[in-house]
Amino acid sequence: xxxxxxxxxxxxxxxxPSMIGIKLxxxxxxxxxxxxxxxxxxAVDTFGAGxxxxxxxxxxxxxAQELNVEMAPVDAGVVGIIDSIHREDE
Amino acid sequence: MYIAKVxxxxxxxxxxxxVLGKKILIVQPLDAEGNPFGxxxxxxxxxxxxxxxxxxxxxxxxxxxxxxxVPENSPVEVVIAGIIDFVDTDYGRLTSDGKLLK
Numbered sequence: 001x002x003x004x005x006x007x008x009x010x011x012x013x014x015x016x017p018s019m020i021g022i023k024l025x026x027x028x029x030x031x032x033x034x035x036x037x038x039x040x041x042x043a044v045d046t047f048g049a050g051x052x053x054x055x056x057x058x059x060x061x062x063x064a065q066e067l068n069v070e071m072a073p074v075d076a077g078v079v080g081i082i083d084s085i086h087r088e089d090e
Numbered sequence: 091m092y093i094a095k096v097x098x099x100x101x102x103x104x105x106x107x108x109v110l111g112k113k114i115l116i117v118q119p120l121d122a123e124g125n126p127f128g129x130x131x132x133x134x135x136x137x138x139x140x141x142x143x144x145x146x147x148x149x150x151x152x153x154x155x156x157x158x159x160v161p162e163n164s165p166v167e168v169v170i171a172g173i174i175d176f177v178d179t180d181y182g183r184l185t186s187d188g189k190l191l192k
Contacts, residue, residue, distance in 0.1 A: 001131065001133060032116040056100065059167060064165075065106075066106055066165050081103075081104045083101045084100075085100055086100075086141075
């Protein structure tokens with residue numbers, strides 16, 4: 001799992017039937033200092049997160065577990081919206 | 091599994107109901123000399139670890155979920171499975187506070 005900042009929405013009309021009605025976000029992985037790490041990716045969201053929110057997400061098959069869809073074509077999904085991150089030096 | 095240091099606590103009220111009541115931590119993977127490598131990882135705590143602890147992080151889904159006592163279909167693939175007292179290697183002893191004794 002990793003923390004990420006939501007930076008955009010994805011709109012897709014023609015897609016796999018199992019993904020109809022499922023919200024897709026563009027997220028940028030960040031570390032505990034809110035510094036960007038790596039490249040942005042697309043993740044499914046069932047929590048109503050939007051641009052500006054900080055979330056944590058799961059990769060691979062676990063990312064699809066919140067959808068209740070058998071074998072959804074999904075490899076990253078939001079698991080929760082983060083209120084705050086507390087480091088030792090803060 | 092890998093060695094990691096807990097660097098931050100995550101507070102999240104709106105999250106998957108399958109992980110409600112579970113602590114979420116951010117860990118930094120460490121090599122055998124205690125140097126950080128790679129990107130920080132967010133993990134579910136299965137053992138009561140806290141900031142500053144050196145821990146064993148599990149990065150594989152099924153075994154991770156058995157440790158954290160969450161449902162089999164939980165959206166979790168990284169779990170903290172143990173708090174490390176020390177690690178002995180050819181480089182020396184990595185202590186519980188992340189220091190390397192030669």
